[in-house]
Amino acid sequence: MENFSEVIAIFFSLDNFIAIALGVVIGVVVGSIPGLTATMAVALALPFTFSMQPVAAILLLVGIYKGGMYGGSITAILIRTPGSPASACTLLDGYPMAQQGHAKKALKTALYSSVIADFISNIALIFFAAYLAKIALNFGAPEFFWLICFSLTIIISLASGSMIKGLMAALLGILLSLVGLDEVFGSQRFTFGNYNLMDSISFIPLLIGLFAIPEIIEFYRKKALPHIKAKASGAGLAFSELKRCMTTIVRGSLIGVIIGAIPGTGATAAAFISYSDARRRSPNKANFGKGEVEGVAAAEAGNNGVAGATMIPLLSLGIPGDVITAIILGAFMVHGLTPGPIMFQENLSLIYALFMGIMFSSVVLLLVGNVAIKYFSLIADIPKSILFPIVLMFCVYGAYAVNNDTFDVWLMLAFGVLGYIFNRAAIPAAPFLIGFILGPMFEDNLRRSLLIGHNDLSIFVRGPITWAFIALTVGSIGLALYRFISARREARNIADKA
Amino acid sequence: MTRAYVKRRIKDVSDVIAGSILLCFSLALVFYLVPNYINEPPILQNPMMSPRWLPGIVGWMIVLFSILLILQGFLLDRSGEDDERQIEKGSTRRFILMVAALLIYVALFEAMGAVFTGILATLILFVAHPVRTWWAYSLAFVFPIAVTFLFVKVMNVPLPISPIGF
Known part of the structure; x- marks a missing residue:
């Protein structure tokens, strides 16, 4: 009861409500603009949270994340340009619907599916995060060491594109995380005598550089493309149609929850799996891809079902499941909090206040989404030639604000160039960021295990939890190899047929 | 060595270039940067506790994977899968x-x-x-x-x- 009143006291603050509303609005706006991603928006918003209370700061970022997930569907439906990679599936049926004059219906379907999926995902988060954190209280350093190994391997094995490049990106991320003073011996590592590097590489310039600057460089490097205008027209969604889609939405949400809870999989995979599952089961199978309302519902439910669930490993184990939760982990750290099982013991009220805020964000998403259908599609009409200079200004201001030092602006630009090279070489940036975050945790748990075990390596196989994580790690490497071999076989078959 | 000859032998040039750059970087890392830019304490009970251990391991893994990336560039044509690498340059x-x-x-x-x-x-x-x-x-x-x-x-x-x- 004492805890409950504390939760209420933490949550019912005007700052939190403003943060959620502002976050969702920013997310929807940014998500609805092709080329600007929710990841970019969350990264750019992080410096603004320095002076905020921890709950308001996290809720602002969560709001942007959720708004961005839905916002991406607006342009996918209206101009066949997904605002986020996860919305790519929505356009399969959303755009044909818009072409047939049912744009408003498609947008409403996307909104209601997103909100329902988001709500289900939040329930899963609240239920499973606490449960998982309770189990994780039994983890020691060797268990966490293997959990980090598993997280790294599963993220790499499920990353899109080349597995070798995913691994390489993660290794480079780990390497970069080691720059600075060694925590045990105090030795300098790769500081090259520069005092700015002694306190390790700042997270925010890295983040902004890696996820915002490459888009700007690419825009000014690429040939200018004609600007397409968007328009939301036609009738809305009838209740009978929503009812018909309900089973698909719930099933898609559950798919999203399961996929979201596994580190590294992400919303794009969830949207496509949910879509193909709905198509397989639907009586209107033949209409999929030609403007089927159920197709939009399935894609959006899968996509948004991930949003809450992806925070399960973050809050309960302290392991980020994707890039956005990695940024949110950074926000926790900026405010002196370390997500994980200990946080459930020491800051339970704060966690439940966060849960309340996350639930409330679904309601805000519904309200903002309805307005968005009418007006926010106009925002998608703002040309990138006006937007990107302003985004660059935010990048520079945000990077500088971390330590009030131009060195961080240089650092951000260097990571921007690195991110651009990554894009050109098809090296995924997500494993790089996850490697950067998990690198120090990996080393810390390795060393602590050795100290606890008096340098005896048998501590790494000390019980069933470690065995289970070893099996999962080996399994994820096996999965990666299987995906690699089957992709090669498929490519060879296509080549033979051609 | 003509351009056509290189194209025939190498399936994916950008993979070979990326792999070669990373190979050079990782060799520099393992043989120059780690020994010269990480101070090791004089007494260590376990080599795995050393501040050089993880950077060294990561360096050797990058060596291994950059060789694999070069081989991938020689053997596999992934250009169709990575279409986003191709951009039409502007002014x-x-x-x-x-x-x-x-x-x-x-x-x-x-x-x-x-x-x-x-x-x-x-x-x-x-x-x-x-x-x-x-x-x-x-x-x-x-x-x-x-x-x-x-x-x-x-x-x-x-x-x-x-x-x-x-």
Whole structure:
């Protein structure tokens, strides 16, 4: 009861409500603009949270994340340009619907599916995060060491594109995380005598550089493309149609929850799996891809079902499941909090206040989404030639604000160039960021295990939890190899047929 | 060695280039950077506790995977899968103006203040594309002033102010 009143006291603050509303609005706006991603928006918003209370700061970022997930569907439906990679599936049926004059219906379907999926995902988060954190209280350093190994391997094995490049990106991320003073011996590592590097590489310039600057460089490097205008027209969604889609939405949400809870999989995979599952089961199978309302519902439910669930490993184990939760982990750290099982013991009220805020964000998403259908599609009409200079200004201001030092602006630009090279070489940036975050945790748990075990390596196989994580790690490497071999076989078959 | 010969032998040139660059970097890392730029304590009970251990392991793994990436470039054609690597380049003037705007930010940010550099760089980028709506140029003045105000006065995050006070 004492805890409950504390939760209420933490949550019912005007700052939190403003943060959620502002976050969702920013997310929807940014998500609805092709080329600007929710990841970019969350990264750019992080410096603004320095002076905020921890709950308001996290809720602002969560709001942007959720708004961005839905916002991406607006342009996918209206101009066949997904605002986020996860919305790519929505356009399969959303755009044909818009072409047939049912744009408003498609947008409403996307909104209601997103909100329902988001709500289900939040329930899963609240239920499973606490449960998982309770189990994780039994983890020691060797268990966490293997959990980090598993997280790294599963993220790499499920990353899109080349597995070798995913691994390489993660290794480079780990390497970069080691720059600075060694925590045990105090030795300098790769500081090259520069005092700015002694306190390790700042997270925010890295983040902004890696996820915002490459888009700007690419825009000014690429040939200018004609600007397409968007328009939301036609009738809305009838209740009978929503009812018909309900089973698909719930099933898609559950798919999203399961996929979201596994580190590294992400919303794009969830949207496509949910879509193909709905198509397989639907009586209107033949209409999929030609403007089927159920197709939009399935894609959006899968996509948004991930949003809450992806925070399960973050809050309960302290392991980020994707890039956005990695940024949110950074926000926790900026405010002196370390997500994980200990946080459930020491800051339970704060966690439940966060849960309340996350639930409330679904309601805000519904309200903002309805307005968005009418007006926010106009925002998608703002040309990138006006937007990107302003985004660059935010990048520079945000990077500088971390330590009030131009060195961080240089650092951000260097990571921007690195991110651009990554894009050109098809090296995924997500494993790089996850490697950067998990690198120090990996080393810390390795060393602590050795100290606890008096340098005896048998501590790494000390019980069933470690065995289970070893099996999962080996399994994820096996999965990666299987995906690699089957992709090669498929490519060879296509080549033979051609 | 003609261009056609190289194309015939190498299935994916960018993978070979990326792999070669990473191989050179990782060899430099393992044989030069780790021994010279990480101090090791004189007494260590376990080599795995050493500050050099993880960077060394990571370095050797990058060596291994960069060799695999080079081999992948020689054996597998992934160009169809990675279409996003191909971009149609735009005008050089636009790109140079963008680089100029970036340099203005890093070179003048502390000396001339956030507002001044923000306005200057935004105007350059507006000209670079170019923005043809006349009123949009007012945004180049409004946004730097508004965002600086937001950072400094509302969020209490200090940003540099120019010598003439803005």
